[in-house]
Amino acid sequence: MFYDLLVYNIGQLLLPRNSLKPLKGKEMSVLPVEENAAFAVKDGRIAWIGTSAKAASVQAKEKLDAYQKVVSPGLVDPHTHLVFGGSRENELALKQKGVPYLKILANGGGILSTVAATRQSTEKELVERASFHLERMVTHGVTTIEAKSGYGLDRETELKQLRVTKTIADKYPISIVSTFLGPHAIPPTYKANPDFFLAGMIGLLDVIKKDNLAEFVDIFCETGVFTIEQSREFLQKAKEKGFGLKIHADEIDSLGGAELATSLGAVSADHLVAVSENGIKNLAERDTIAVLLPGTTFYLGKDQYAPARKMINEGVAIALATDFNPGSCVTENLQLIMSLAALKLKMTTEEIWNAVTVNAAYAIGRGTEAGTLDLGKWADFVIWDIPNYQYLPYHFGVNHAASVYSKGIKLWERPKLTIFEG
Secondary structure: OEEEEEEEEEEEEEOOOOOOOOOOHHHHHOOOEEEEEEEEEEOOEEEEEEEHHHHOOOEEEEEEEOOOOEEEEOEEEOOEOOOOOOOOOHHHHHHHOOOOHHHHHHOOOOHHHHHHHHHHOOHHHHHHHHHHHHHHHHHOOEEEEEEEOOOOOOHHHHHHHHHHHHHHHHHOOOEEEEEEOOOOOOOHHHOOOHHHHHHHHHOOHHHHHHOOOOOEEOOEEOOOOEOHHHHHHHHHHHHHOOOEEEEEEOOOOOOOHHHHHHHHOOOEEEEOOOOOHHHHHHHHHOOOEEEEOHHHHHHOOOOOOOOHHHHHHOOOOEEEOOOEEOOOEOOOOHHHHHHHHHHOOOOOHHHHHHHOOHHHHHOOOOOOOOOOOOOOOEOOEEEEOOOOOOHHHHOOOOOOEEEEEEOOEEEEEOOOOOOOOO
């Protein structure tokens, strides 16, 4: 066969296990690595995998020397708030002074500031802003992401956010999974009657489904936001209409969000800093994935992180994500999250790689398409400027990606510095 692209002389080729389900517990510690490897791409998909020695006889239109660098599947970010208006850098000084979030909120800041800016922004403005952030994610090695709405809190703006996500998905050659997070907060005008607001969000589900604007739904189940009962009602109605389910669960208080997620067959329960013992047990017994967001805990200056080590030891499937958003985690760098997972969640390097590839793909319903490099799968991969795969979480806060490919096409390559010679 004559291939489109041959990548050879790979120092380490990371081949997370191709499984019909997410990797759970001890399975996450297994990361197959092939040294001196090569693979070939045909029509955007992996068509051959072998050694560099055997690659000498492989014919291809283009041959790419990896120069003994590390190659991995494209990273998957399964929890982002990509589309929003405005920014909130002015709140950083307030946080440093110890001003409580509720006081910031009462003065029109916090999520209310982002909601106001998103409502005021045109679709074109939101597309431009989200494209900027998305491109930065890609330069850090991400080839598949999830993007939530949730900064409209009204019919018009929530649909606007979802249309923007669809526009961006059509614009870029990467995979973008859309999630409707209408019940992200309770608008001040509905504080006395949150059920009425929730009914309005449920009322959007039919048009979202009809116009194919979202694949999943999400809800913020937390003290002061939506209760377990309200969350169950919303998720159950969405499930009946054919949506996949996700939930912001047990971030601050242990309300039983993980238990609710598993009982409804949600694809993921996210945050889980305050997950209960029973919640961990339920997650271990089901295939609902725990999406952990250590960047949020770090940025908020908190000391208690999600109990990743306990979860893995008890057999839970874990994925990692940035939670990129303008308020509680302002970073597009999933590599930084990998370092925080090592330092704060005490995850091993192998567990971390599996959590940002195969498990992250399953957390947004893309386990059969993304997250692994297998015959027949899309050729989404990253060439890394690192000596070995253990190096990435060790050397933190920088971009280690040398080049990023989606479906066998180069999306980005690190530019070379201009050197002036006297």
